[in-house]
Amino acid sequence: MYDAIVIGGRCAGAVTAMLLARRGHRVLLLERGAYPSDVHQGHFIHKQGPRLLHDWGLLDKIVATGCPPALAHLSDFGDSPLIGRDIQVGNVAWGYGPRRRQLDQVLVEAAIEAGAEFPSNFLVESCLWADDRLVGIRGRNGHQRTNSAEKARITIGADGKNSFLARAISAPSYEETPPLTCWYVSYWSGVPTEGFEMYVRENRAICSFSTNDGLFAIFIGWPIHEFNSVRADIEGQFMQVVDKVPDFAERVRSGRREDRFYGTADLPNFLRRPYGPGWALVGDAGCHKDPFQGLGICSAFRDADFLAFAVHEGLTGRARLNEALMTYERRRNDATMAEYRENIAWARFSPMPSEILQLRQAVRGNQHDTKQFIMALEGVIPREEFFKTENLERIQSKYEAAVAAGR
Secondary structure (H helix, E strand, C coil): CEEEEEECCCHHHHHHHHHHHHCCCCEEEECCCCCCCCCCCCCCECCCHHHHHHHCCCHHHHHHCCCCEECCEEEECCCCCEEECCCEECCEECEECCCHHHHHHHHHHHHHHHCCECCCCEEEEEEEEECCEEEEEEEEECCCCCCEEEEEEEEEECCCCCCHHHHHCCCCEEEEECCCEEEEEEEEECCCCCCEEEEEECCEEEEEEECHHHCEEEEEEEEHHHHHHHHHCHHHHHHHHHCCCHHHHHHHHCCEECCCCEEECCCCEEEECCEECCEEECHHHCEECCHHHCCHHHHHHHHHHHHHHHHHHHHCCCCCHHHHHHHHHHHHHHHHHHHHHHHHHHHCCCCCCHHHHHHHHHHCCCHHHHHHHHHHHHCCCCHHHHHCHHHHHHHHHHHHHHHHCCC
């Protein structure tokens, strides 16, 4: 009998298993896919993600894989580029973009080191029930024909947006929005960049950043209704978007594409009820967002932290497990709902609020306030600290004085 079985051994699952094992619980971590392996989807970590990796003692291991820190942040929404440099707190940069093979390996090894058991390539085939309570799973190792049954006090689904566990227990969804965008990605060598660049042009989005092996990842998003036309000429459509930003295009075309294009339109937006009798959901299994703002991994880390705390409270008797998991859902929703809805607005290519465009103009050319602005948006410093009235009035007065002086 395990304390917890975690289905899914990537970002949310490996972290949940690690945190529970570090608290002394007996954990079985299951992953159906080959390990380690790459996953061709967004892999930029920002907001609370870098801080959590640092707190868990894993950030240096991520950097040691050859993943450079993103110290610069360039964004251009058709106004003009706004760039902040040297954005970090202590030795923790505001963002990192490790390839998933390297990231997942660090996370799984940390879970194993903490004491979690990890029989890789394990296929979960069915659930075990006692009345209406989930008590475990039945499945098999990919190299074996015989099935095995494993029981646990709680079974956690961290197996992605198409979660087997979520389907098996019919977890209800809410705040649902169908797919709004489609995305393609590939990787270039030899592209000069300061680290992270984001551009929005005419219902197209570019998100690009430095990653392992000296490569530059470029993700491009289109409205969902254009998926078929994009898929019909991926490279042509991709480079057509790149060419909408001449300086960016010049640098990209000076490099060399080192991989094929990978893409998807399977990008629904939803929250699921993340707990019930004997089960819980975390990561994309519990909340899936369009990749526009790159929230997936950092949200998975945060929610895994919330869930591991709740499960520990319940398993040790410090709280009733059901009540602890209810608190987990509330904490998750409080932390994610505003950014979830904001991200949907971005994915609809809604116009940027005029007050944000005005603020971008006011801080442009002022590196200190630009850095503070970006750090506030990223949650590196409290938003209220930057957006308090007196600070905004100071920035505006300084900008108006500069304009009056002709600078």
